[in-house]
Amino acid sequence: MNKSRLLAAVAFGAAIAVSTAGGAQAVFYYEARYQGTMSSATTVVDTSGNLNDGTVGSANGGAVTSVIDAGSTNPYLHFSGNACASPGSCEQSRIVPAVSSTLIPNSSGSGTFAFGASVRIHNGVVDPLAGMNVFQYGFAVAGASQWKLQVDKLTPSCRWADGTNEVLLKATGYTLPDNTWVKMKCSRLSATSFELRVTDPATGTLLTPAVTTTATMGAIVPTGSATIGAKTINSAKQDADTDQFRGDMDDIFFHRD
Numbered sequence: 001m002n003k004s005r006l007l008a009a010v011a012f013g014a015a016i017a018v019s020t021a022g023g024a025q026a027v028f029y030y031e032a033r034y035q036g037t038m039s040s041a042t043t044v045v046d047t048s049g050n051l052n053d054g055t056v057g058s059a060n061g062g063a064v065t066s067v068i069d070a071g072s073t074n075p076y077l078h079f080s081g082n083a084c085a086s087p088g089s090c091e092q093s094r095i096v097p098a099v100s101s102t103l104i105p106n107s108s109g110s111g112t113f114a115f116g117a118s119v120r121i122h123n124g125v126v127d128p129l130a131g132m133n134v135f136q137y138g139f140a141v142a143g144a145s146q147w148k149l150q151v152d153k154l155t156p157s158c159r160w161a162d163g164t165n166e167v168l169l170k171a172t173g174y175t176l177p178d179n180t181w182v183k184m185k186c187s188r189l190s191a192t193s194f195e196l197r198v199t200d201p202a203t204g205t206l207l208t209p210a211v212t213t214t215a216t217m218g219a220i221v222p223t224g225s226a227t228i229g230a231k232t233i234n235s236a237k238q239d240a241d242t243d244q245f246r247g248d249m250d251d252i253f254f255h256r257d
């Protein structure tokens with residue numbers, strides 16, 4: 001059992017204990033989770049138990065690969081290529097879950113839920129001014145539901161929208177460090193409470209103060225396909241159009257309470 005799985009198992013056990021003691025509180029439930037393993041060149045394995053594997057789409061030679069660093073046993077996903085502003089030649093890759101309709105909060109979209117991922121970027125590969133998508137479902141347009149995690153200009157931010165109201169939480173003043181794993185978790189903690197936590201995935205230590213807000217928000221029911229690593233694949237476009245992620249990603253998750 002690798003460290004992240006061990007920590008997950010410990011956290012799961014703790015949640016069960018709370019649930020038993022409290023009587024009514026549900027154990028959070030991973031609807032989809034990608035922890036770095038692939039079963040083929042284009043299939044990312046869902047470890048949540050829901051068999052919701054992801055499929056890699058690509059253009060211009062882009063790829064997602066499962067990598068294990070020397071001295072480690074923990075696989076992660078690497079998105080190929082360097083930051084690119086030359087339309088027609090940018091390596092592109094993204095992951096699309098087989099099923100997106102399950103990535104909806106309970107209570108017809110009104111329930112509490114969380115999503116997130118760990119990322120590691122590399123100076124010289126990534127454009128520090130770029131928009132980069134991590135995990136999103138739905139688009140940021142008027143009238144559309146969405147939940148989204150992104151690292152635009154290397155600053156983590158989460159967005160929730162019900163089609164009318166929106167919340168954007170940003171870790172203002174914090175930028176992703178070079179060659180370092182950082183975990184980001186976006187949570188709807190109650191009907192009106194939202195939070196972004198940026199932590200060291202190995203220890204859980206906050207790397208910047210948690211960002212929270214309260215807001216009016218209805219049901220969040222995105223449509224279409226959830227995407228990981230870019231909002232679209234289009235060989236004629238450049239990174240600024242596709243929000244292509246550059247670097248490494250691990251433990252991408254969506255869970256409902």
Ligand SMILES: [Ca+2]
Nearest residue numbers: 035036075250
């Ligand atoms: Ca992993």
